[in-house]
Amino acid sequence: MNLKDLWIKSLQELSKDVKRVNLITWFRNTAVLEAKEGKVVIGLPLPTFLSWHESKFKDQTLKALQAVDSSVKEVEYKVELALAEDERTIDVLKHFVDESTPRKLPNRPEVKFKDGTVAKQVHSRYTLENYIVSDENKLAHAACSTVAKYPGQNYSPLFIYGGVGLGKTHLLQAVGNEIKKNDPTKKVVYTTTENFTNEVIQGIKTKNMESFRRKYRTADVLIIDDVQFIANKDRTQEELFHTFNALHEAGKQIILSADKAPHELKLLSERLISRFGSGMAVDVKMPDIETRLAILQSKTQEAQVIIEPNVLETIATKVNSSVRALEGVLTRVIAEYELAHITPTVDSVEKLIGGTQQKGQLQKEVQEVPVVRCHVTLESLLDHVSGHYGVAKEAILGASRQREFMVPRQVTMYLAKYSLNIPLSKIGMALGNRNHATVIHATTRIAERLQFDRQLLRDINAIKKEAGL
Numbered sequence: 001m002n003l004k005d006l007w008i009k010s011l012q013e014l015s016k017d018v019k020r021v022n023l024i025t026w027f028r029n030t031a032v033l034e035a036k037e038g039k040v041v042i043g044l045p046l047p048t049f050l051s052w053h054e055s056k057f058k059d060q061t062l063k064a065l066q067a068v069d070s071s072v073k074e075v076e077y078k079v080e081l082a083l084a085e086d087e088r089t090i091d092v093l094k095h096f097v098d099e100s101t102p103r104k105l106p107n108r109p110e111v112k113f114k115d116g117t118v119a120k121q122v123h124s125r126y127t128l129e130n131y132i133v134s135d136e137n138k139l140a141h142a143a144c145s146t147v148a149k150y151p152g153q154n155y156s157p158l159f160i161y162g163g164v165g166l167g168k169t170h171l172l173q174a175v176g177n178e179i180k181k182n183d184p185t186k187k188v189v190y191t192t193t194e195n196f197t198n199e200v201i202q203g204i205k206t207k208n209m210e211s212f213r214r215k216y217r218t219a220d221v222l223i224i225d226d227v228q229f230i231a232n233k234d235r236t237q238e239e240l241f242h243t244f245n246a247l248h249e250a251g252k253q254i255i256l257s258a259d260k261a262p263h264e265l266k267l268l269s270e271r272l273i274s275r276f277g278s279g280m281a282v283d284v285k286m287p288d289i290e291t292r293l294a295i296l297q298s299k300t301q302e303a304q305v306i307i308e309p310n311v312l313e314t315i316a317t318k319v320n321s322s323v324r325a326l327e328g329v330l331t332r333v334i335a336e337y338e339l340a341h342i343t344p345t346v347d348s349v350e351k352l353i354g355g356t357q358q359k360g361q362l363q364k365e366v367q368e369v370p371v372v373r374c375h376v377t378l379e380s381l382l383d384h385v386s387g388h389y390g391v392a393k394e395a396i397l398g399a400s401r402q403r404e405f406m407v408p409r410q411v412t413m414y415l416a417k418y419s420l421n422i423p424l425s426k427i428g429m430a431l432g433n434r435n436h437a438t439v440i441h442a443t444t445r446i447a448e449r450l451q452f453d454r455q456l457l458r459d460i461n462a463i464k465k466e467a468g469l
């Protein structure tokens, strides 16, 4: 067996134990470099991968290798920067990790009704595909998928319940989106309970319940979010009861959400509660830490930003109240990065999470975080670059044109020019006595690559942070 096949098969084994998101994050650009006398050397594309592999994946990796080749006895790691751009190592993961699961939002055409009724448009940001499924919500997700495929046939009403910020609205709107996508002629009406209540009040006031009824009773799919807010509102409950019956008898689909199971809802009429519970009721709970990590990963991809995995893990570990809170922290981290150029680190997000928890809210404006600028010299920059890439300073200054030395060298020049504002001729002289044209070439090359090379962007951000730039 060649090394590539050995690795593909082992990764296949690993994928049984290691979550997809971890596999994609930590095994991308990896390869088996050598397999001799029971020792397998695994190449990692970055020094930062080392500790993760050593501490988290080593045992599993060994087991997986042994499952494929029983003569394997030990695993060793070696950092090979060149792997980062090696197309073949990216291919390896593609063999079995389905990366086509939508991360970027698909363009869904908006569908409008022709019969004049205006219903709140379903938010196309929410889809069933970008809802991350875990043990805590898989039943709800499965029920929603079935309803999306066969509205009005299986589970009506479908009742989704659970605490705040756990994805109920997401699921409800996703079903609405999906049904409209499958059949644009279907009339999908989404409303919040608050909105529904207001329309009832309006109808009573203007003595025009007709248009209200026309709107809701002609729906093929009626989605009402947060029905717990109907508590104590007798007239609205009555309208909902009749609407419910009309649609139910006509074989239409009803989807509801609430913070509690139907029978636990207080101050609702008995007959309404029994209707709510007459179809399928499923709950959503707070996802476990690995799912939280997967959600963060997926949201960063949607936002098209790269954040260090250990930073994401910190967020996933510390924020365990709701998915919405999780997203709130991520949004702030991204905002701080984009607006204030603060590269997220474990420390910075810990501070941010601590701060938001104290404040008890996440949606505050971007906080002013003082940036301490210390005096950074070319010499200390060189230390940081050398440390980050795990390449000796002498090699950076030396003449080798090997990629693993070239990249750190060019990065040093780039940062020296743009972050330290050192004149080109001086940079050249200090970095192995190179001429002015070489420095221009290097900095241009890095600037170009930063347009598409996220790994490079991530490295440079990390070095800047480490160096205090």
Ligand code: ADP
Pocket (backbone or CB within 6 Å): 126, 130, 131, 132, 133, 137, 162, 163, 164, 165, 166, 167, 168, 169, 170, 171, 295, 323, 324, 327
């Ligand atoms: P709820 O209606 O239960 O209060 P939402 O549906 O508004 O919660 O969810 C809050 C946020 O968390 C939304 O932005 C939603 O997209 C996101 N979210 C919740 N659960 C998931 C999940 N499993 N996968 C992806 N995103 C999720």
Ligand code: MG
Pocket (backbone or CB within 6 Å): 165, 168, 169, 170, 225, 226
């Ligand atoms: Mg909601």
